[in-house]
Amino acid sequence: MCPRFYNMNFIETEKVIFEYIERDEEGNPVKVKRALDDVSISVKKGQFIAILGHNGSGKSTLAKHLNALLYPTEGKVLIDGMDTLEDPNTMKVRRRVGMVFQNPDNQIIGSVVEEDVGFGPENLGIPTNEIRERVDESLKILDMYAYRLHSPNRLSGGQKQRVAIAGVIAMHPQCIVLDEATAMLDPEGRKEVIRAARALNDVEGMTIILITHYMDEVIYADNVFVMSEGRVVMQGTPREIFSQEESLNALRLELPAVTKLAAKLKRAGIPVHDGILTAKELADALVL
Amino acid sequence: MFTDITLGQYYQTKSVLHDLDARVKLVGTFLYIITVFVCNSITAFIVAGLFLTFVIAISHVPASFMFKGLKGIAMLIIFTVAFNLFLTPGTVIWQYGVFHITKEGIRIAILMLLRLTLLISGTSILTLTTTPSNLTDGLESILGPFQKVGVPVHEVAMMMSIALRFIPILMEETDKIIKAQTARGADFETGNLFTRAKNMIPILVPLFVSAFRRASDLALAMEARCYQGGAGRTKMKPLHYEKRDGAAYVILVVYTTVICVITW
Numbered sequence: 001m002c003p004r005f006y007n008m009n010f011i012e013t014e015k016v017i018f019e020y021i022e023r024d025e026e027g028n029p030v031k032v033k034r035a036l037d038d039v040s041i042s043v044k045k046g047q048f049i050a051i052l053g054h055n056g057s058g059k060s061t062l063a064k065h066l067n068a069l070l071y072p073t074e075g076k077v078l079i080d081g082m083d084t085l086e087d088p089n090t091m092k093v094r095r096r097v098g099m100v101f102q103n104p105d106n107q108i109i110g111s112v113v114e115e116d117v118g119f120g121p122e123n124l125g126i127p128t129n130e131i132r133e134r135v136d137e138s139l140k141i142l143d144m145y146a147y148r149l150h151s152p153n154r155l156s157g158g159q160k161q162r163v164a165i166a167g168v169i170a171m172h173p174q175c176i177v178l179d180e181a182t183a184m185l186d187p188e189g190r191k192e193v194i195r196a197a198r199a200l201n202d203v204e205g206m207t208i209i210l211i212t213h214y215m216d217e218v219i220y221a222d223n224v225f226v227m228s229e230g231r232v233v234m235q236g237t238p239r240e241i242f243s244q245e246e247s248l249n250a251l252r253l254e255l256p257a258v259t260k261l262a263a264k265l266k267r268a269g270i271p272v273h274d275g276i277l278t279a280k281e282l283a284d285a286l287v288l
Numbered sequence: 289m290f291t292d293i294t295l296g297q298y299y300q301t302k303s304v305l306h307d308l309d310a311r312v313k314l315v316g317t318f319l320y321i322i323t324v325f326v327c328n329s330i331t332a333f334i335v336a337g338l339f340l341t342f343v344i345a346i347s348h349v350p351a352s353f354m355f356k357g358l359k360g361i362a363m364l365i366i367f368t369v370a371f372n373l374f375l376t377p378g379t380v381i382w383q384y385g386v387f388h389i390t391k392e393g394i395r396i397a398i399l400m401l402l403r404l405t406l407l408i409s410g411t412s413i414l415t416l417t418t419t420p421s422n423l424t425d426g427l428e429s430i431l432g433p434f435q436k437v438g439v440p441v442h443e444v445a446m447m448m449s450i451a452l453r454f455i456p457i458l459m460e461e462t463d464k465i466i467k468a469q470t471a472r473g474a475d476f477e478t479g480n481l482f483t484r485a486k487n488m489i490p491i492l493v494p495l496f497v498s499a500f501r502r503a504s505d506l507a508l509a510m511e512a513r514c515y516q517g518g519a520g521r522t523k524m525k526p527l528h529y530e531k532r533d534g535a536a537y538v539i540l541v542v543y544t545t546v547i548c549v550i551t552w
Contacts, residue, residue: 067512091514099512106502107509111421111453118524120513131524153456167513 008081009042010175010207011066011097016040016075018061018230035061036072037230043209043223045174048201050210050218050238053227054252059211062227063179066209067097080174095124098168102180104160105152113155113163114139114148120171131170138169141204142196158189162196169200175207176200182212190217215242216256219277226251239275258282299416303348306417309533310426316540317414323547324406332550333402339543340410349416357412358405365404373397420452429527435518442518454502461498465491 018036021029035058043049053059064070065077068084080096082089098120101107110116114135121131139145142162152160161181168176178197182190194217200206210217218224224241226234228251234241241248242259255263262276262285272285305313320336327333344351358365378392415423428445435441466476469490476487 069508069512091516094512094514099509101505101509101512103502103505105457106505109450109453109506109510109513111449115421115524119510119515122521122524123514123516125520125522128522128524128526131522135524152453171513 009078010045010080011041011043011209012076012078013039013041013062013065013072014076014078016062016065016072016077018058018065018070019073035230036065039075039227039230039232041225041232041235043175043207045207046201046205047222048198048208048210048220050212050221050224051227052212052215052218052224052241052253054213056229057227058230059227060179061230063099063177063209063211066175066177067099068093069099095171096173097175097177098171098173099177099179100161100164100168100181102183104157104164104184107164108152108160108167111151112148113144113150113152116152116163117148117167117170120167124171134170134172135166138166141169141200142166156189157185158192161185161189161193165193165196165200173206175209177209177211179211180213182214182217190214194220213253215248215253215259219256226253238277242277243274298419299349299353301348303346303417304532305343305347305413307532308417308536309527309529310418310422311430311527312529312533312536312540313414313418314423314426314430316536317411319540319544320410321407323544324403324410326547326551327403328399328551330398332547333399333406335543335546335550336406337402340406340413343413344409347413347417349413353416354409354412357408361404361408365401368400368404369397372400421449424449424452425525425527442521446518450506454499457502458495458499462491462495465494 016036016039017034019032019034022031022033024030037058039058039062041062051059051062061070065072065084066079068079068090071077071085077084079089079093082093084090084093108116109119117135117138118131121134126134136145136148139148142165144159144162144166147155147159147163152163155163164181165176165178176197178193182193185193194210197208197210198220201208210221212218218241219238221238224234224236224238225232226241226248233251234244234247242255245255245260245263248255254260256277258279258281259276262272262282265286266272266274270286272282276282276285320340324336327336344354373389373393374387376390376393376396378390380388380390381394382389418426424445427448428441431439431441470476474487474490476484476491479487
């Protein structure tokens with residue numbers, strides 16, 4: 001491999017524009033809609049990235065560009081140095097970047113948990129005994145091994161999403177995109193999924209791209225991109241992002257309760273620093 | 289309302305028949321159907337009946353389950369028997385007005401009764417002892433050769449297994465829609481058959497819309513997981529024959545030969 005690749009970002013989007021034609025009920029084109037507008041982001045291997053945004057901000061469209069489910073109208077998406085627009089790269093890109101979607105029911109294919117986890121490796125043409133190993137290993141990582149013979153219909157939302165993540169892990173990707181994977185879950189299920197994503201990032205060094213509109217899920221991210229109307233409008237560490245309360249409010253994004261409380265305390269004249277993310281940090285700031 | 293629905297009619301228990309390879313059971317059922325149609329004497333039917341009794345006995349499925357399927361077609365059986373009994377020409381042994389029963393009629397009616405009974409209970413053994421996913425795998429494997437002449441065997445099998453996975457989900461959804469529409473004043477309980485059928489529309493429309501949305505989501509998820517059709521795919525649980533499957537094939541061949549010998 002050419003040495004230039006070593007210092008490259010794992011994911012690189014260069015001025016990506018994505019347009020689609022909006023149609024009325026009879027199927028006549030009404031107007032061209034721009035879902036992504038000049039989006040340039042870069043992600044390094046092993047990073048935990050969060051993409052925040054309100055409904056219709058283009059965050060899911062961006063996610064689908066990262067594993068060649070959608071292609072840019074203009075600009076370029078490079079995954080591990082490969083251009084997603086080039087046809088032979090499609091499968092290579094999809095092997096490197098796995099995807100977990102919003103609705104747990106609509107992405108589980110197998111009628112038994114372990115069969116579903118095996119679906120990806122089967123598609124890759126992995127030999128039978130290795131599929132078995134990968135399936136068991138992935139289910140153990142996600143702590144779902146005990147449920148391997150269950151029907152997915154009997155699992156909770158959080159468990160179903162963990163099965164979906166296991167299904168992606170079994171394909172041995174380098175990056176996982178969680179495309180609003182927590183949006184349909186109850187608080188407990190959301191916690192399960194976020195915990196699993198963090199563990200994969202910490203322990204396995206997996207690159208994670210978490211797409212969400214829940215602010216409290218992004219506090220562990222290395223880097224946050226905030227999107228609005230197809231553009232990246234803010235970017236930085238969670239601390240940097242959360243200290244700009246006005247701009248976030250303008251984007252109809254609400255700060256996590258703790259950060260909000262800290263900001264209120266500060267306005268009331270109590271000396272706490274900016275960008276407090278967790279209850280523990282706030283407690284420390286108040287005691288000292 | 290729809291919770292705990294059993295798919296197909298799989299009966300969970302442990303038996304040799306449950307452990308058999310799905311392909312053996314498919315071939316066996318196919319052969320059995322042929323032999324039942326070929327049978328034309330009481331002796332042959334006795335052999336077929338004994339064979340079925342033997343299979344039911346080793347399947348550990350209660351016999352009552354086998355005959356459940358018969359209830360559904362009871363009317364069909366009664367009509368077939370009645371028509372054959374009264375309308376077959378031949379030596380008349382009983383007559384009342386236009387109705388007459390002939391010797392040949394009795395014979396054909398009895399054969400028809402036996403044939404239908406054996407056919408239905410024989411085929412239900414397949415679905416009672418094989419899980420739907422095994423059944424699809426077996427079908428895909430047996431019909432595999434047809435893939436070469438352009439029959440989309442893998443695709444059909446994949447569709448079948450996805451359909452099986454989504455039946456309970458769509459059932460649940462139907463239940464939700466019914467409740468939602470009832471809450472808005474829809475009435476599904478009263479009226480004649482036509483009004484009731486018409487009242488189903490507010491259930492069917494949202495159900496279809498949602499099914500299409502699910503299908504599109506699922507297609508995307510399958511693509512994201514590198515699905516590209518059957519070519520180059522491996523199997524996590526490939527089917528492979530055991531000794532017992534060989535033994536089962538031998539038994540099937542012996543049975544079929546016996547029936548053929550009796551018939552000709």
